[in-house]
Amino acid sequence: SQTIHQWPATLVQPVGSPLSLECTVEGTSNPNLYWYRQAAGRGLQLLFYSVGIGQISSEVPQNLSASRPQDRQFILSSKKLLLSDSGFYLCAWTRQGLASGTQYFGPGTRLLVL
Amino acid sequence: AQSVTQLGSHVSVSEGALVLLRCNYSSSVPPYLFWYVQYPNQGLQLLLKYTSAATLVKGINGFEAEFKKSETSFHLTKPSAHMSDAAEYFCAVKGGNEKLTFGTGTRLTIIP
Numbered sequence: 001s002q003t004i005h006q007w008p009a010t011l012v013q014p015v016g017s018p019l020s021l022e023c024t025v026e027g028t029s030n031p032n033l034y035w036y037r038q039a040a041g042r043g044l045q046l047l048f049y050s051v052g053i054g055q056i057s058s059e060v061p062q063n064l065s066a067s068r069p070q071d072r073q074f075i076l077s078s079k080k081l082l083l084s085d086s087g088f089y090l091c092a093w094t095r096q097g098l099a100s101g102t103q104y105f106g107p108g109t110r111l112l113v114l
Numbered sequence: 115a116q117s118v119t120q121l122g123s124h125v126s127v128s129e130g131a132l133v134l135l136r137c138n139y140s141s142s143v144p145p146y147l148f149w150y151v152q153y154p155n156q157g158l159q160l161l162l163k164y165t166s167a168a169t170l171v172k173g174i175n176g177f178e179a180e181f182k183k184s185e186t187s188f189h190l191t192k193p194s195a196h197m198s199d200a201a202e203y204f205c206a207v208k209g210g211n212e213k214l215t216f217g218t219g220t221r222l223t224i225i226p
Contacts, residue, residue: 032212043218044158044204051212090157094212100146100165101208105157 002027006091006106013113019064019078021109023091026072031093033074034103035066038088050074051096086113116141116209120217128225133177133192135220137205140186146208147188149179152219153201161203164188175199200224 003026013019025031035047046059048066056066063082067075074091088110092103121136139145146165150158162173169181175198179190188205205217 034213044216046213049213088155092158100163101212101214102148102160102163103214104160105150107157108155110155 002093002104004091004093004104004106006089006109008109009107010110011112013081013111015083015113016080019076019081019085019111021076021089021091021111023074023076023106024072025093028072028093028095030071030096032096033068034092034094035074035076036090036092038090038108040087044090047076081113083113086111116145116207116215118205118207118215118217120203120205120220122220123218124221124223126223126225127195129197130194133190133195133199133222135190135203135205135222137179137188137190137217138186139188139205139207141207141209143209147179147181148206148208148214149173149177149188149190150204150206150216151175151201152204158204161190195224197224197226 005024032051034049036044038044050056050068064078088108090108091106094101094103117140119138148163149161151161152158161177162171164171164181172178177192179188202219202221204219206214208214
């Protein structure tokens with residue numbers, strides 16, 4: 001069976017500090033991978049998605065970047081955090097080539113920027 | 115392009131009463147539709163999905179949803195609410211690309 005991991009679970013960072021969130025998927029190969037942000041009391045905002053190693057599509061221009069150094073690893077980064085980067089970050093995967101595109105989500109990372 | 119509208123950001127029902135969460139969609143291609151549930155500080159869990167096989171879809175935890183093309187709706191129902199159903203529910207649509215478009219969510223509160 002497939003599992004998706006995210007770490008850390010919780011992070012408190014000062015404004016201006018760097019960020020690195022990691023997501024890994026087990027039990028599948030060549031998945032599509034997604035990063036979402038969920039601000040307090042709001043829905044899901046798609047930030048980035050990737051259909052393969054080194055292939056990143058950005059949905060919203062902002063202070064964040066993503067990388068996919070390995071097939072089942074997806075990293076969300078920032079060089080300098082802003083207060084507005086606070087939120088709940090979710091990683092998801094889907095089986096590539098599956099028409100329905102069902103996405104399966106990780107447990108999330110709660111980020112608080114102070 | 116695809117979009118989803120969830121009517122009612124907050125819904126309250128009594129324990130044992132019918133749960134009805136509304137979702138209307140817009141899609142330029144035959145859609146795939148999903149309902150997800152999110153408990154506090156957790157990721158999203160798939161409740162059920164419509165993939166054109168049957169218009170009435172049964173999911174986990176006693177939930178079901180009916181796809182109505184004429185109404186462009188995919189409402190989520192459960193005959194009898196349980197306290198454990200209190201959570202946030204998201205409707206989502208997939209069109210012709212690799213992305214899902216999510217609604218803004220409905221927070222369900224169960225009144226004892």
